Amino acid sequence: MRRGHVEGIVSMAKDPSSLQRFASGSADGVVKVWDLSTKEQIWNVSAHENLVKGMAWTKDSKLLTCAADKSIKLFDPYNTQPDSAPISTWLGGSAFTSVSHHRQRNAFAASSGVISIYDLERHTAAPEVLKWPTQTDTITDVSFNPVETSVLGSVASDRSIIMYDLRTSMPIMKTTLNFASNKLVWNPMEAMNLAVANEDHNIYLFDMRKFDRALNVLKDHVAAVMDVEFSPTGEELVSASYDRTIRLWSRDGGHSRDIYHTKRMQRVFCARWTPDSKYILSGSGDGNVRLWRANASERAGIKSSRQRQALEYNEALVERYGHMPEIRRIKRHRHIPAVVKKAQSIKNEELAAIKRRDENERKHSKKQFEKRKSEREKMVLAREQ
Secondary structure (H helix, E strand, O other): OOOOOOOOEEEEEEOOOOOOEEEEEEOOOEEEEEEOOOOEEEEEEEOOOOOEEEEEEOOOOOEEEEEOOOEEEEEOOOOOOOOOOOOEEEEOOOOOOEEEEOOOOOEEEEEOOOEEEEEOOOOOOOOEEEOOOOOOOOEEEEEEOOOOOOEEEEEEOOOEEEEEEOOOOEEEEEEEEOOOEEEEEEOOOOOOEEEEEEOOOEEEEEEOOEOOOOOEEEEOOOOOEEEEEEOOOOOEEEEEEOOOOEEEEEOOOOOOOEEEOOOOOOOEEEEEEOOOOOEEEEEEOOOOEEEEEOOOOOOOOOOOHHHHHHHHHHHHHHHHHOOOHHHHHHHHOOOOOHHHHHHHHHHHHHHHHHHHHHHHHHHOOHHHHOOOOOOOOOOEEEEEO
């Protein structure tokens, strides 16, 4: 996108009522609203004093922003001039880390040391506070379920994933993983399924009714996964990582189907699908918003019936013969940055060494009589209800 941010982009939000509009927030507190069709900035404001940690659009196309300066602000980008004052401001006792708007009610949730539920129709009312009884760590992300709208999910720096029910204003359950998670997103098509982006370089897919085992583990990144999002169809995911790459995944596959990177792109902090599933938006530490094709080989523009038939025929051939070694090798081949390839090699060596150590320990101890934990169960440390 042209005329990008001066500082690194740390948050993004799509307007659910528009196919073309989205907002981005940077480390210097600047918020910009963009138009995808023209690739131009249409509105901007110096919203906060420092990092814009989270953003969300309301039902009436207003923009909520929260930051490390302990404030949440509400703007109206479509009906006000750039650099205009916020409509409303809420102040907290500690830095806010994320914000999520309810799909049906005119309310939103914000996370800091606790989760606060604010009513947009009563600006002066004190927020409803949600918290696990023994939790003391910072809540890093909060997200309303778009289908079961009374369910709220959160991840915290103490490695926990906690579910809340707004009807009772009580936590439902808590799961602790081996490492902390940076992001929690819900599958828009399957109400109970969610994904978390983890510090251990992996993405975990869970069913909230059965948290003792992951539905799938997505492995390929070589640094912490900072952001993840489901496609509008719920069948694919996009992830942004500290290893300076963006990866696209099939929900049922264990490894990425594609990897995007450029020389100039720094740490990637956020990635989003466009509402039509055709493109990917990314925000990185170099201050640029980038637009990528969801299918790298697909070309934009109107296709004739002959072109469509040729593309469908080629896809059918690849699907039919994809199991053959040579076809599979060509299909899977991607150019990977040398730094990422080296890091992947080192990581594989470390994992192999850990596996050898565990096997040797198992051979010479009582563990040889214990049932092995599957890869989808290893990351779950404890559960509470």
